[in-house]
Amino acid sequence: MRKALLPSLIILATSLLILRIFYLQIVDDTLKLKSENNAIKKKYEYPERGYIYDRKGVLMVANQASYDIMVIPRELKNTDTLELCQLLKISKEDFIKRIEKARIYSPRLPSVFLSQLNKSEFAAFQEKIRKYEGFYFQKRSLRDYEVNFGANVFGGITQVNEKLVAKNPYYNSGDLIGRQGVEESYEDLLRGVKGVKYIQKDKYNREIGSYKEGKYDTIAVQGEDINLTIDAELQKYGEELMINKRGGIVAIEPRTGEILALVTAPSYDPGILVGRQRSKNYTQLYHDSIAKPLYDRGLLAEYPPGSPFKILTGLVALQEGVIDENTSVSCNNGFSYARGRFMRCHCRGGSLQLHRGIYESCNSYFATAYMKTINKYTKPSTAVDVWSNHIKSFGLGQFMGYDLPTGKRGNIPDSKTYKRIYPNGGWRSTTIVSNSIGQGEVLMTPIQLANMMATVANEGYYYTPHIIKKIEGHKIDKKFTTKHTTTIDKKHFKPIISGLFDVYNMGTASALKVEGIDICGKTGTAENFAKIGGKRIQLKDHSIFVAFAPKDNPKIAIAIMVENGGFGSTIAGPIASLMIEKYLRQKITRIDLEKRILATSLQSQYAKLGGLSDAVKLQLRISDSLLNKRTIPAVRIKTDTSKVKKQVI
Template sequence: MAQAVYSERKFVVISIFIVAGFLFILRLFYIQIIDDSYLLSSNSNVRRHIPQYPARGLIYDRNGKLMVYNEATYDLMITPRLVKNIDTLELCRLIGIDLITFRDRILKAKEYSTYRSSVFEKQISKEAYGYLEEKLYKYPGFYVQPRTLRKYVKPSAAHTMGYIGEVSPLTCENNAYYKSGDYIGISGIEKSYETELRGIKGARIIMVDVFNREKGSFRNGKYDTVAVMGQSLYTTLDADLQEYGEMLMKNKRGSIVAIEPATGEILSLVSCPTYDPNLLVGRMRAHNYGELLKDSLKPLFNRAQMAQYPPGSTFKLVHALIGLEEGVLFPSTRYGCSMGYSFGSIHVGCHNHPAPVDLLQSIAISCNSYYCNVFRTLLDNNSVSNTSSGYQKWRDYALGFGFGSKFSTDLPNILGGFIPKNEYFDKYFGKNRWKFLTIISLSIGQGEILATPLQLANLSATIANRGYYVTPHIVKYVGDSKKAETRFSQVHKTKISKQNFEIVVEGMYQVVEAGTARAYKMDSLHVCGKTGTAQNPHGKDHSIFIAFAPKDNPKIAISVIVENAGFGATWAAPIAMLMIEKYLLKRINRPDVQERMITGSLIHEN
């Protein structure tokens, strides 16, 4: 019987069936256990991370006064697939665009994706949003996404604060935190404190179906992250002083830098002409930026930390200190002056004053020939073998004041001025082909040397501290827990003793009491200062003044530079005095001087 013959074939059939099942299990083992790419694909199919933008950190002044905050703004978003039967004209009118723009944007959005949303109109104002919101139900496919914009309480400290803008594609590529369309600090402390200010972006994870339709949150929001607001910054600025400085510098070119000597905290950082920081915010930013860039007065240029001037007579203080320390100069050292210093055909002029003068008098009346002599003795004296090594020694001292290199601080875009190296002169004049007379201009702070207003203020602070400085910086605390910025607490000592500083301090005191700045002497305050006049090959000299006060236990050190304003005493000194008054006394005793400074316009003189 057939049945009997073939019954063992059951095993063949059963084997085939079992092998098939076994193969399936192997395959399942491979795709479910070994290969994890399917899980990733599944997640990317279904999950969408919707970024939640945190508000940027607030910025306060040193006294806790709010300077920068955020204002809500709204981006109108579009999801092209959902747009149907809308009143195009009315929408155009509501957001203030024309029909052609409208069509272009629809096309652009569709090009990006018909399912995903993209920005249709950026940064709609609160007012416009009010109207739009009521009518939004009539526009399927459009929705509004809140963002925040920077807002400034007072239109001051624009350069220091800096501005934010959309992140560049390059940054996006190199930094995983940023996605196209995000904002990032571009200049000022918005840039240097970007990571603290930006906060932490959150993400809402939603699930979408195959048509990209939202299907609710992923696991009821269990894995969503909340946006964490950026940390507040407490700057070292005194908002009132900053504003006052900007007022004084109105219609002038130049800068004011005020520092608290003991801490290196920058009290005010004025660069004029300046601009209203509110201009570089929002929809008009690109346009306004273009306008500011075109402005012949260069309002975007941060003079306080980027302009480099010959320090002029203020640098005599440095020579005096080095001379004292090197033992080539004593308070009693007297040099004559006959309207300047002459050697052969070389002549350095000076103004008319009684001669000879000792050290204190030389500072008070700012005698040029005195410092030609001082500088000569520094370069050519018995303790140094030749001019080059004398210069080398002098330069090392100068660098100790923070000249010739950038401060490593929390202000971005600063420059370091210039104190030439020996090699510079070697190259320029030839090795051993230069001596004191070749570089005599350095004696009076002219010639090759350059310094920024920030460095000059730091010089003032260094003298106020009698021998050291703390790197000037702009942020006091980060975050509301007031975590102090300790990066800048280190003390930088000069190589000059305290006693020698006391001598120079006395000289600076005489500048105000009886010297070049005596016109602005105050009875209630002991101010030490030094005038300077930086020669300017392009026009009228720059007026420079550095000062600190009170003489004992100084609370403020300042540098003021007014471009093309002539002698240091005419503009820079009174402005510095007013700043000191404002800061220390909180009132102005000489409203006439204040009035003259505010109304004085030097912007068209050149």
């Protein structure tokens, strides 16, 4: 038996090898086809990318025709370099550089020589392309923006780099890929599938027809259309209100977690990053280290949340049983505590209970509630972890899992945080009391603030914020319909909501009421420091406001952060009222607030950080243009796709 084992294994292995070789050489010749064969040329047909619509079916992003000049270096013959450079308006040095780059990539494979020619440029070169062997056109489609806002939402498309080409076999040199925004998040669906034609050539490199009569040819499959949760009118309005300001606005539908608006300021018209001028414009925006227009402040900017964080301080204290609605705290326009420091307050003072503590935003009340929470436990480290876990149940201090490619965790401190800061111990509730009012080590992004308010509006639960609403033929990721419940009992939200409602009736936002809409909100002001000339200087505070409406059956939750905006009720608060009315009524009655906010410019504040760069001036010109277009042009509703879409010629 043992003597037969080895010969049997050899015979079996040999038989399998022979069968595999027979299959590859006789039955299946696709590997032969796919290999680089001089007698076969691949021609790609690029599909249209999927169209992008808003939640109501407004077409926001379509496509337009574009042409790339491709080159195969080893096929270049007798090229009149001077004439070609004049025709394409490039220098001889640039020509040599582009050819050398293509040769390094591959002397036998096509690569992009000059990208994104428009129709007129294409027509001029098409007449003479036969004179230039080794060059040919590759038709593609670029984005055609139907709106002049939402650049941070859409992202953009750009050429793939060599690293990605080597990593992903789908892409070839010169292919386009989505970067940032929904273009990146949903690239696999939006890009479609390339079609391929295999052309046979003779020994003189002349095309003689389809390989195997087109047996292996495939047709291009158009990308999937997607509907975003964004409300186009609300997004546009938010960007108008933020002109000449810096910050972010995030609006969410509480019952679904759908993102209604995602505004970052300063922003830019997405159309400036399409075509031959893309590189120049992008370079300007990229190198603007002052305004950072490519930086999505709604998702990336981490700020101390200020007074809106008192909402969570109160909820945790109620849950831990250290206060109730009737707990009284005395405020003397300041709250004294250890180390000779005190916490200033702007309420009217006297004896306050929870309700008044909220609508007058009393620092003393919430500092007391926080310290009672920490002092409930023998060890401060245990207490702060209990507190931290409650706060994190609102989705804070961690990546939220939304369907956009960028984001920040924010920061919710725990015992490990303070062990690093105070390695010798000695810290207690008075040491970290600034957390109670959203200062200290607490950091949040605007989208986290908005989600916090959506959770309060829902009385204790939220859905992961997301920007995709519908994809034809596909289901939305299950994680966006999964309910997340906080560690706070539902009963504790009602007194907090009552206090937030009276912020608009008798509190810090009483001047911002909108007749007929019951709004619950909270003003906030966060201290703002910057390093200028090596010195830490306190600048004008950030203006913060969070809100939801209506009070019963809320339809929108919103957070606004305006850098250097001052008090929360000065700039962020009016923007919240205006955005809420715009969404719920599609019109504005508080014209006084609208005029004031549109006329407000904080550029003088930002100039203290280093002046205005050329990129900022470019953005301001775009903003002025945006301000003069107060309605969405040519709103198109998605009904029959074939009737709506533009033909790419």
